[in-house]
């Protein structure tokens with residue numbers, strides 16, 4: 456007899472993004488798929504110098520370290536969160552994590568039991584869907600429309616007795632749809648969390664990548680029921696795998712125990728290097744300003760190509776920040792489109808991957824403008840258009856009802 460895999464593990468949704476990224480590495484492939492930051496923005500020179508100094512100094516930087524994280528780094532994060540949250544954040548309530556993905560997984564296991572329900576935006580970040588599935592949580596989708604979370608729907612659902620342990624939100628430039636929560640939405644959501652007694656899980660990795668106006672204060676500014684997550688993946692480099700969460704009291708203590716059980720601590724070297732960068736006065740601010748201007752220009756390039764190529768057939772609002780354009784291609788099943796696009800050397804993520812329930816996103820697709828330059832973006836869109844032409848010409852089955 457062969458031993459088996461647990462039901463929970465077997466039911467974890469597979470990540471089409473990971474499979475796609477394998478294709479994205481094929482020679483000549485133009486990837487509009489993953490949210491991969493532009494690699495030339497990684498601060499390699501300053502990191503190399505910091506690593507040389509660190510590794511030439513005390514070997515402690517390679518030693519086991521406290522689960523909560525590097526004290527210097529937690530101090531920097533607490534100062535940053537104090538500005539976001541409009542109140543003093545104690546470094547003792549900051550827990551450094553191995554990317555914000557680990558923070559998501561840990562929080563999902565601490566604020567809810569298997570079988571509990573978590574409300575999620577629809578469409579929803581695929582990594583969150585996977586994580587909540589792995590934690591055995593049920594999903595309650597809340598519509599995102601025109602860049603707004605439908606808080607009327609959430610409130611009505613709660614009033615008619617739907618019970619949720621938490622609501623997950625991507626506060627700024629959501630993945631996939633680029634939506635943002637403004638101050639009024641934050642206040643209202645916080646009020647609902649206080650009244651109905653649920654947690655808000657605020658995931659905010661794209662916060663610094665705004666193009667027009669800076670984000671509203673973070674949700675913990677309005678309620679103590681919010682747990683907030685952050686990440687250096689999109690602002691410094693994802694391979695360092697450093698993110699964080701801010702939580703207090705019993706939840707914070709449970710999260711520390713869970714992290715200890717999972718991986719003892721996040722890489723001491725990565726944490727020390729990031730703390731070194733943040734110690735340099737003005738460095739982070741200048742760096743994120745450079746990122747904003749780069750990604751805004753790529754957003755413009757992609758938007759112009761999309762409008763020029765597809766005209767009225769494509770429905771989309773140019774995003775106000777982040778890394779993704781979320782668009783609907785009238786009459787096109789985008790999963791089938793991906794099948795036609797891959798041999799033409801372009802990939803993107805079909806809307807169906809972000810379904811939190813139902814089957815309403817078949818004509819949508821997510822296009823990342825983070826990794827390719829303007830010329831490559833235009834060529835990528837041209838290849839997608841070729842694939843649409845091919846599907847249009849194919850009799851029947853691939854085109855969903857218009």
Ligand SMILES: Cc1ncc(COP(=O)(O)O)c(C=O)c1O
Nearest residue numbers: 490554555556580630686688698
């Ligand atoms: C909305 C969202 N949350 C969390 C993550 C995970 O980021 P990381 O673990 O690299 O911090 C991502 C990555 O793309 C994301 O888009």
